[in-house]
Amino acid sequence: MNIAEQFQQDRYAYIENIITPERASELTQHLFDEYQKGNSTKEKQCPLSDSFYNAPLLDKLHKELTEQLNDILDLDLEPSYCYARIYRPGEELHQHTDREACEISGTLTLGHDPDSNIWPFYIGEDMIDNVGKPLTINIGDMVMYHGMELNHWREKYTGTWQTQVFFHYVKKDGAYKEHAGDKIRVPIDTITEGYKDLSKQTIYLFEAGEHVKTNVQWELPNIKTFKKFLNQEFLPTLPNGYEAFLVGAFPHTHTWDIDVFIIGKPTDEVALWVIDMYNKSLNDYKQLIDISMFDNLNVFNNYDLFNKTKDPSVLVQSDMYRTFDKLYRNGRQVTNIHRKVTKISDVLYKHHTSEEVPNRKFLQKNFHQPMDLKRFNEVYNV
Numbered sequence: 150m151n152i153a154e155q156f157q158q159d160r161y162a163y164i165e166n167i168i169t170p171e172r173a174s175e176l177t178q179h180l181f182d183e184y185q186k187g188n189s190t191k192e193k194q195c196p197l198s199d200s201f202y203n204a205p206l207l208d209k210l211h212k213e214l215t216e217q218l219n220d221i222l223d224l225d226l227e228p229s230y231c232y233a234r235i236y237r238p239g240e241e242l243h244q245h246t247d248r249e250a251c252e253i254s255g256t257l258t259l260g261h262d263p264d265s266n267i268w269p270f271y272i273g274e275d276m277i278d279n280v281g282k283p284l285t286i287n288i289g290d291m292v293m294y295h296g297m298e299l300n301h302w303r304e305k306y307t308g309t310w311q312t313q314v315f316f317h318y319v320k321k322d323g324a325y326k327e328h329a330g331d332k333i334r335v336p337i338d339t340i341t342e343g344y345k346d347l348s349k350q351t352i353y354l355f356e357a358g359e360h361v362k363t364n365v366q367w368e369l370p371n372i373k374t375f376k377k378f379l380n381q382e383f384l385p386t387l388p389n390g391y392e393a394f395l396v397g398a399f400p401h402t403h404t405w406d407i408d409v410f411i412i413g414k415p416t417d418e419v420a421l422w423v424i425d426m427y428n429k430s431l432n433d434y435k436q437l438i439d440i441s442m443f444d445n446l447n448v449f450n451n452y453d454l455f456n457k458t459k460d461p462s463v464l465v466q467s468d469m470y471r472t473f474d475k476l477y478r479n480g481r482q483v484t485n486i487h488r489k490v491t492k493i494s495d496v497l498y499k500h501h502t503s504e505e506v507p508n509r510k511f512l513q514k515n516f517h518q519p520m521d522l523k524r525f526n527e528v529y530n531v
């Protein structure tokens with residue numbers, strides 16, 4: 150697989166020797182010179198470090214690299230802006246996704262204090278994966294990534310200094326083309342903070358195909374509202390012969406939705422009921438319930454064993470049925486973009502999840518035991 154194919158598939162790619170070590174060293178010197186001249190800024194995202202917006206020599210390199218990157222990635226990109234930093238001790242780059250001008254970005258390591266290791270860059274496999282994969286980017290090498298789609302961050306820096314530059318691009322004929330040259334610049338302070346701290350997110354918009362569509366801003370779920378919804382809407386209408394379970398982290402920790410599994414034969418009739426529940430929950434209760442259907446209870450097998458062993462092969466991989474193929478939050482797709490999905494009817498899609506390896510983010514956590522939703526009232530007596 151070439152780099153362009155890899156970039157298309159993984160949404161990021163590692164590119165070696167994009168510049169020579171000599172040029173990297175000159176550019177490091179350039180940043181320290183600019184710093185000495187007082188041309189650096191301090192900003193909220195990395196307050197301990199020194200940052201440079203469109204530093205002269207890097208701005209030049211950014212434009213130079215465009216053609217080469219277009220060849221490597223088989224894309225038609227236009228520069229939006231470049232940003233460089235001298236990272237300082239104790240710095241941390243919180244989990245985040247990028248703004249529109251950073252549709253496609255590259256992070257290039259220019260240099261680092263010789264007594265410190267290269268500081269790893271973490272990249273998630275989607276916008277909410279908070280386990281990710283650490284990448285060590287050597288001097289002169291660059292990682293290109295879809296910064297709006299993939300969560301990315303750096304853990305606390307224990308070295309003395311590292312110089313890094315980010316080259317941001319938009320697709321020439323893409324949805325964000327008007328951000329070329331960073332013409333619609335928003336203040337750096339408003340760069341999205343990502344989804345780590347849910348309380349900071351005030352707008353949640355949700356769209357799932359043509360069946361569940363709303364302009365309602367939903368709120369973070371809470372037990373009281375969920376109980377009301379459960380007892381007034383969900384349990385009284387749950388189709389006969391089907392079981393419903395609460396899975397996932399709600400209400401153990403803060404979540405932005407409530408995950409529910411329906412167990413039983415996936416039929417159009419049940420799918421229509423599921424769509425009705427999504428819409429009722431969003432429109433009347435301002436909460437997002439996320440409902441998946443499974444053929445049988447095998448999907449829950451061996452949760453205990455997995456929690457003890459952390460061996461993903463003990464988990465039973467079952468196909469999942471949903472009422473839509475893609476899920477969008479705030480206009481961005483958050484479902485696995487590589488997933489194989491088959492349309493079964495107008496309201497039912499088979500997600501071939503049995504063919505996937507479990508998402509890495511789940512493998513770092515314990516699975517909560519699923520709770521039969523008929524028991525929720527007894528357990529959460531509020």
Ligand SMILES: [Fe+2]
Nearest residue numbers: 246247296301
């Ligand atoms: Fe970023």
